[in-house]
């Protein structure tokens with residue numbers, strides 16, 4: 001395809017969607033080019049409806065991709081790009097993936113945010129032939145696979161949620177509708193442009209659908225900037241609120257939505273478009289959805305994207321899960337439990353009552369070690385019922401999904417027994433645990449049915465049968481017996497034929513091409529091909545070492561076997577259908593039980609964590625206290641332990657009304673950032689309902705948490721380090737209130753000293769007087785400590801260090817008062833800056849500290865010309881080859897054995913000056 005067409009193509013693809021009536025895009029036009037083959041015309045016609053998807057076009061055992069789809073997929077999957085035929089004079093690029101391993105390729109494409117339209121052959125090629133020799137087999141897109149709508153076990157991460165989110169708008173109101181297709185969770189989160197980024201950061205969706213044209217609004221486009229790679233713009237007509245209301249009424253089969261939480265127009269716009277998109281991608285097979293819950297944004301701690309990133313709640317700054325807070329606290333045993341824990345961590349609560357309910361459940365488990373061990377053994381065996389159920393309801397489930405339900409319900413039964421069996425258990429049970437017990441429910445009939453029906457280790461898919469247990473269906477047993485019986489008859493026939501032909505090596509064999517046949521070696525073939533045996537034995541095939549025959553008796557028997565096999569298979573599939581129906585009938589109760597298991601998993605996991613790590617229950621209330629005794633940073637503590645078993649130094653933090661703004665000074669590497677972050681993490685942990693890494697903690701609920709700890713360039717946004725820092729600081733100073741907790745680390749350091757100091761100064765004043773938040777402010781500007789005189793709630797703290805033989809030793813202890821010096825040069829020395837640079841820096845520092853007026857740096861140049869003052873830092877001129885150099889000259893590397901070479905390296909190292 002020429003480059004001119006290429007250009008038209010991309011703009012076409014963006015502007016056109018399949019929802020326009022009568023598609024007229026480059027694909028539709030290409031289908032009409034003279035000379036296009038019927039197959040290519042069909043491909044182009046189908047592709048014209050899915051311009052923004054890669055079209056997996058089924059051809060036999062492969063999905064083929066053509067044109068730019070092929071180029072994109074070949075690059076993304078690292079597979080060979082070839083060509084097939086020509087279109088309008090140009091080669092058609094092509095690549096293909098085998099159907100049997102297509103899931104692996106799909107998962108790679110989905111991870112790279114592609115969408116795939118799966119186009120299958122929907123008629124038998126023989127049928128197509130009847131319409132004429134040139135007719136093409138009918139094909140249809142049966143499913144759109146998009147990052148937010150996958151349900152397959154191997155495409156999903158078992159331990160994290162995969163949300164599909166839709167953004168609806170009605171004038172200035174915004175709403176996010178959220179579905180997790182793999183579990184049926186459906187909720188609505190009202191939002192505002194200002195908190196859109198924070199809300200999305202809380203959800204980290206796999207895919208975000210928005211009305212086309214929304215990004216034209218500058219503010220919205222800025223808020224959505226970080227999410228651009230997962231956005232699918234859809235025709236704005238699909239975000240109409242009255243259309244949305246009708247869609248929801250249809251799906252939930254209700255005449256009015258009044259029974260649901262009252263939904264605003266923005267909610268309906270978002271939810272309607274979401275449901276419509278699901279319907280569309282699943283080609284009418286709607287997943288089972290719970291009625292939407294409307295979450296109140298007020299019920300959770302607001303944490304913006306920058307804060308989440310800086311605190312590394314669920315991912316580290318590099319995007320990895322390992323090393324995040326979640327990775328350290330996650331000791332859950334089930335996928336659903338892990339997902340629930342991540343959800344709680346992403347949305348800590350602000351209502352002390354609800355927080356304490358969660359804490360009660362953790363404490364309940366903590367106090368009962370024996371019970372907890374039993375529960376954890378049972379939980380470990382519990383499969384992911386939520387996801388199995390979703391696959392079954394979409395018609396994508398298999399026998400193992402039924403098995404997952406059975407085993408999951410059995411685990412629920414065992415767990416319920418453990419929880420309720422002890423005497424008096426119900427009386428002092430924590431409320432959430434008691435709720436979970438009642439939610440586990442009673443599923444005896446279904447368990448029993450599935451136990452009777454399924455073999456112990458069923459196959460993944462239904463295609464080949466073999467998953468129904470003998471004894472479950474008389475008819476099935478009979479077909480199976482017939483099949484076995486016929487097999488026995490075949491064995492008998494083989495013996496008969498051996499006798500008849502007097503060929504003892506004669507065998508009856510089976511293969512997929514010619515089915516059952518008589519097989520003899522070439523040596524005996526002649527006998528069977530001559531009279532009288534040739535009357536019964538009909539020659540089929542001659543191979544190098546054997547010759548194959550069929551007989552009418554054998555064909556009859558084979559027919560019986562295959563008939564019995566077919567009947568058995570279709571009966572098994574029928575039985576599968578009824579079992580799925582029986583499960584789906586109880587879907588609501590099963591989901592509730594699955595959720596209860598997840599809650600218990602989280603409570604027991606957090607209790608286990610608390611016990612192992614010596615974490616304590618925080619006091620959480622409505623006060624404005626933030627009082628932590630002996631607090632630790634869970635991730636740094638774990639890293640120190642793993643590295644060299646260094647103990648973590650615990651520190652207190654008390655942001656009472658008179659001391660609500662701590663100004664912390666101290667050298668680099670002394671542990672300021674760690675201290676700041678650990679207090680933010682303690683607030684998050686406490687409010688998600690977990691125990692905290694401290695001896696004691698009293699947390700008055702925090703409504704918004706802000707953290708600006710270190711910054712880096714944001715090249716994608718075209719922002720320098722300083723700009724990023726200022727944008728984030730602006731967000732804090734504009735939004736934080738008296739109930740907020742603010743963590744600010746070294747703001748203003750990315751610019752000229754006085755500018756930076758002035759900004760930091762003004763920021764502290766603003767935080768103290770206007771925002772009045774509880775705040776930890778770490779700085780290198782010792783000048784700021786003067787603010788203590790004018791701002792009454794400012795408290796000065798410093799990281800303690802000790803000097804020892806000119807070196808600085810970090811104690812990692814937070815003490816009162818300001819730091820006496822910054823020790824920057826000592827730290828630089830530790831980092832390995834050359835001694836001459838360190839010495840020179842000391843001179844410069846002395847000079848700066850001693851000159852107190854005028855332009856210090858001009859004075860510096862005059863007083864301390866660099867090269868005049870540093871000759872002694874050059875290494876003394878060598879007077880001849882050193883011992884080391886001599887030794888090196890003597891070495892002949894080619895004559896050394898590896899062992900000698902190693903010894904030599906040790907010897908050379910020993911010769912280095914011992915300084």
Ligand SMILES: Nc1ncnc2c1ncn2[C@@H]1O[C@H](COP(=O)(O)OP(=O)(O)OP(=O)(O)O)[C@@H](O)[C@H]1O
Pocket residue numbers: 636640647648649650651666667668669670671672673674675812813
């Ligand atoms: N309380 C502590 N107990 C033990 N080790 C600690 C403690 N706090 C910090 N450390 C160790 O010190 C290192 C530096 O800590 P941190 O990054 O918090 O220092 P900083 O003062 O913020 O430095 P900078 O100003 O250079 O960012 C940590 O990586 C950790 O290994």
